[in-house]
Amino acid sequence: MQKAVKTTKTKKNKVITTLQQGNQSESKKDIANKVTKIKADTKSYDGHRQRVREKFLKTPQTCGYQTYELIEMLLFYCNKRSDVKPLAKQISSYFGNSVQAILNTKHHELEQFAGIGDNFLCLLKLIKELQLRNLFENVNNTPQKISHFDDLIKYLQVFYRRHDREIFKVILLDAKNNIIADEVMSQGTANQSAVYPREIVKKCLEHHTVNVVMAHNHPSGDANPSKADIEITQNVKKALATIDVNLLDHIIIAKNNIYSFRMEGLL
Numbered sequence: 001m002q003k004a005v006k007t008t009k010t011k012k013n014k015v016i017t018t019l020q021q022g023n024q025s026e027s028k029k030d031i032a033n034k035v036t037k038i039k040a041d042t043k044s045y046d047g048h049r050q051r052v053r054e055k056f057l058k059t060p061q062t063c064g065y066q067t068y069e070l071i072e073m074l075l076f077y078c079n080k081r082s083d084v085k086p087l088a089k090q091i092s093s094y095f096g097n098s099v100q101a102i103l104n105t106k107h108h109e110l111e112q113f114a115g116i117g118d119n120f121l122c123l124l125k126l127i128k129e130l131q132l133r134n135l136f137e138n139v140n141n142t143p144q145k146i147s148h149f150d151d152l153i154k155y156l157q158v159f160y161r162r163h164d165r166e167i168f169k170v171i172l173l174d175a176k177n178n179i180i181a182d183e184v185m186s187q188g189t190a191n192q193s194a195v196y197p198r199e200i201v202k203k204c205l206e207h208h209t210v211n212v213v214m215a216h217n218h219p220s221g222d223a224n225p226s227k228a229d230i231e232i233t234q235n236v237k238k239a240l241a242t243i244d245v246n247l248l249d250h251i252i253i254a255k256n257n258i259y260s261f262r263m264e265g266l267l
Helices: 002-058 067-076 085-094 099-104 118-140 149-160 197-207 227-241
Strands: 167-173 179-187 211-217 246-253 258-260
Touching: 002 067, 067 085, 067 099, 067 118, 099 118, 149 167, 149 211, 149 246, 149 258, 167 197, 179 197, 197 211, 197 227, 211 227, 227 246
Parallel strands: 211 246
Antiparallel strands: 167 179, 167 211, 246 258
């Protein structure tokens, strides 16, 4: 009887061992198949990426590329193991196919997309900084003289493009409108900054200024002056008049428009 029981236990153990070996064998096979598939997919993606890069480098005029195609190429350097074209199309569509909107968006808006991490955000910020520095250098390489209103606006737009808080500055000029100094007078919150006429007068006396242009930004996007903007303009104008300095203009820079006190007849 004891021998029969022992024989039964032995057979049962053999069956369990066989099943375990079968499961292990099957598991290894599944893993092998997955590895093979991953290698095949990776090879396919690598081939696609190489073709896209070669085409881009050989294309004289790249303005014909769609926004999602440019974003896809950026994603090549951030996600090396998957097809990023669907993600690029999602991002492009979400921001209305606008490169400017993508470059200027907050990080948290991009982080909502699965597959976007620090590498992509860092790369995007780097591109934006290079773009701004290129624009700023181009402006600064022009003669330091305000000959045309458009030159002044371009100069201010490049400066304020990198700021999301209100900044008040004065551009001090000589009798021929050569720029003597460009001074930031105050930095405030997203919607206001403190300005003191006596401080502007002090700067003008230090630099023997003849003419002044004031400027500040409205990060909210609305270039129209507030009641406080109008009051400070009149107060500064009166203060400068006491030292025979002319206030040529007060310019407000917003995201897509500007406001000139001179052109609107308020100076």
